[in-house]
Amino acid sequence: MIAFFITLFPVICFILWIYYKDKYNRESIYILLKYFILGIIISFFAIITEKVLIDKNIFEDDTNLIYTAFIVAGCTEEIIKGITLLIFANRETSYDEKLDGIIYSIFLSLGFATVENIIYINYEKSVSIFEIAFSRGIISIPAHVMFAITMGYYFSKYKFEKNEVKRRQNLILVFLIPILLHGIFDFILMMGYKWTIIVFIIYITVLARINLDKFNKYMLYSKKRFFDRLKHGKK
Numbered sequence: 001m002i003a004f005f006i007t008l009f010p011v012i013c014f015i016l017w018i019y020y021k022d023k024y025n026r027e028s029i030y031i032l033l034k035y036f037i038l039g040i041i042i043s044f045f046a047i048i049t050e051k052v053l054i055d056k057n058i059f060e061d062d063t064n065l066i067y068t069a070f071i072v073a074g075c076t077e078e079i080i081k082g083i084t085l086l087i088f089a090n091r092e093t094s095y096d097e098k099l100d101g102i103i104y105s106i107f108l109s110l111g112f113a114t115v116e117n118i119i120y121i122n123y124e125k126s127v128s129i130f131e132i133a134f135s136r137g138i139i140s141i142p143a144h145v146m147f148a149i150t151m152g153y154y155f156s157k158y159k160f161e162k163n164e165v166k167r168r169q170n171l172i173l174v175f176l177i178p179i180l181l182h183g184i185f186d187f188i189l190m191m192g193y194k195w196t197i198i199v200f201i202i203y204i205t206v207l208a209r210i211n212l213d214k215f216n217k218y219m220l221y222s223k224k225r226f227f228d229r230l231k232h233g234k235k
Contacts, residue, residue, distance in 0.1 A: 007117040010141040011110050021219065022103055024226035031094055035104050038088065039111020042080050046112070047119070049076045065190050070183035078147065078178040081108055085155050085174070097225055098156035099218040105152030106145055113144040143185050143204070147178045149211040156218065181207065 019032070053072045057064065089095055089104050117136050151174055158170035185207075188200045 007121060007137045007141075008114065010137045011114050014106070014110055014141065014145055018103060018106055021215075022099060022222070024222045025097055025099070027094060027100065027103055031092070032103070032107050035088075035107035036111040038084055039081075039108040039113075040115050041111075042084050042108075043112045043115035046077050046080050049080070065187055066183075069186035069190060070179065073186045074179040074183035077112070078151065078182055079175055081105070081112065081148075082151060082155075082175045082178070084108060085151065089155065090159065095159065097218075097222055098153075098160060099222045101156030101159060102149050102152030102215060102218055105148040105155065109144045109148035109151075110141070113141050117141070139204075142208070143182075146207050146211045147182050147185075149215050150181060151178045153211075153214040153218070 015032075015036075019026070050072050053076065054068070057067060057072075059067045085101075085105060085108065089101065092100070092104070094100065095104070117140070120136060154170050154173040154177060158167055158174055161167045161170055184203065188196055188203060
């Protein structure tokens with residue numbers, strides 16, 4: 001029970017954080033819940049796909065690490081999330097500003113990460129449950145949020161871009177950048193060398209900084225849009 005709380009606590013914290021941050025044009029609880037549930041649903045498709053890819057794995061040593069990190073985990077999870085955004089977010093009538101893309105993407109990923117964490121806990125031996133719960137709670141869930149910010153950032157660039165060439169380029173980035181970020185994250189973790197902890201800390205720090213900057217950039221757009229509407233409404 002404590003292990004479940006440890007893994008779910010960061011999810012709850014991020015939900016509250018995002019809900020608070022999106023204060024200028026806040027999405028409805030229904031919309032947020034919708035994407036969280038979608039994240040839960042698609043996690044099972046990802047689990048099945050990853051199992052098939054693992055069973056088909058013919059690689060060994062470092063090639064196996066690359067295959068597992070970038071193809072099994074990175075491609076499977078981020079492509080499924082990206083396709084889900086394409087199917088549902090594109091038709092969302094409330095999607096009227098760039099920050100919304102990040103919000104939808106984060107809630108989708110939080111639902112996804114919740115199932116993933118529960119599965120990890122259930123399959124671990126009791127002696128390592130708390131270690132797994134803690135590490136996933138403070139490392140994996142924040143990482144999923146960072147990948148989600150990247151995906152949502154480029155998805156909004158794709159949605160609101162008028163130039164067709166740039167739209168296609170942004171759509172490619174919706175998938176490509178999160179796959180690379182996710183793959184690098186998993187690859188560093190799987191390497192197993194003591195010195196990689198330093199690389200991992202640097203990577204996580206840079207990842208957080210870049211993505212929080214992206215988030216804040218769209219937050220400023222949302223704030224400006226909010227006050228512009230207030231000003232015009234007073235005239």
